Amino acid sequence: MREVAVVSFAQSPCQAANRHDDMADILLPVIKQALGAVGLDRDDIDFFVSGSHDFFEGRTFSYIESLDAVGAWPPISESHVEMDAAWAFAEAWSWLQLGEGDIALVYGIGRGSLAADLDQVLPTQLDPYLLAPLRPHRDALAGLQAAALIDAGLTSERHLAEIVVRCLAAAVDNPYAQKSGQLDVEEMLRAPYISTPLREHDVAPVGDAAAVVVLAAGDAARGLSDRPAWVRGLDHRIDTHYPGVRDLTRSDSALLAAARAAEQAGFAASEVDIAELHTEYSYAEPLLVKALGLRASAVNPSGGPLAGRPVTATGLIRIGEAARRIIDGAAQRALAHATNGQVLQHNLVCLLSGEARA
Numbered sequence: 001m002r003e004v005a006v007v008s009f010a011q012s013p014c015q016a017a018n019r020h021d022d023m024a025d026i027l028l029p030v031i032k033q034a035l036g037a038v039g040l041d042r043d044d045i046d047f048f049v050s051g052s053h054d055f056f057e058g059r060t061f062s063y064i065e066s067l068d069a070v071g072a073w074p075p076i077s078e079s080h081v082e083m084d085a086a087w088a089f090a091e092a093w094s095w096l097q098l099g100e101g102d103i104a105l106v107y108g109i110g111r112g113s114l115a116a117d118l119d120q121v122l123p124t125q126l127d128p129y130l131l132a133p134l135r136p137h138r139d140a141l142a143g144l145q146a147a148a149l150i151d152a153g154l155t156s157e158r159h160l161a162e163i164v165v166r167c168l169a170a171a172v173d174n175p176y177a178q179k180s181g182q183l184d185v186e187e188m189l190r191a192p193y194i195s196t197p198l199r200e201h202d203v204a205p206v207g208d209a210a211a212v213v214v215l216a217a218g219d220a221a222r223g224l225s226d227r228p229a230w231v232r233g234l235d236h237r238i239d240t241h242y243p244g245v246r247d248l249t250r251s252d253s254a255l256l257a258a259a260r261a262a263e264q265a266g267f268a269a270s271e272v273d274i275a276e277l278h279t280e281y282s283y284a285e286p287l288l289v290k291a292l293g294l295r296a297s298a299v300n301p302s303g304g305p306l307a308g309r310p311v312t313a314t315g316l317i318r319i320g321e322a323a324r325r326i327i328d329g330a331a332q333r334a335l336a337h338a339t340n341g342q343v344l345q346h347n348l349v350c351l352l353s354g355e356a357r358a
Contacts, residue, residue, distance in 0.1 A: 046101025051085025086315030143195030171303025
């Protein structure tokens, strides 16, 4: 395996709405920041890959607009995934493993505010014959999974509120997170349900933002960063898209992805210093902490998605936040997790470290 590392990460603030800014307006400053941090120009990039979602944009091939920020002329080597940009990161990592180039730029741009009615958008992820025609609202299936976890004794409504309080408190010093004044557990427990047992604070607020990660291989990475965040293991797995045939108190795909990533990395998820989890709902944290064997105190030091979720950039931000702590010297080993689909259907696990491989 070729050594590949994250050498730079940048993101824009997660805002509640950005309807008047096009993709290039949001993305260009973030690309400049990520490249400038390591002294690169766009011409130095061998491969560009992005993640976005046409359904949220309400048009086909919406990502083409973002190429104005990338600079598509002269012709570049470029790719795109119609999902969270964490999977664009996986494609870039694989591309670098092939030896086609030495430097790749990954970006994700989420504009969830563009969708007039997310309850019409999100059911398109479901089985088109049985589930999609029922049009469950966007938090309905999540409520079923949260209820299953509570019924199994794996969490409680109070525990979920405490998770939200911790995440929002951690995000206070994060200039990129949305801010919220909800920090009192007792007050939260008096809030109305939106999908029993979930309340509004249990749902990550959808926002608009862009994120950029620069990857480099071997000596190129060492030349660009004094302390690269080396990608030691990366894997993603998927569960069936029929929630009714799954045990919703488990995440077999996350467990398998973590095991495969650990085989590559030589260390397990339980051995990391910090973990950035793609928790679109508060209940996802105890489920993933148990599945991955993590310490809850080490989870989402950035505040995580509960402080702002830019759709299709959220998972890439988890990788960037985990890598940033290694680059800054705050952590030696880190885990980043991303998810796609309903009720943690598709999961990606990335293990990173700062130490040199022996």
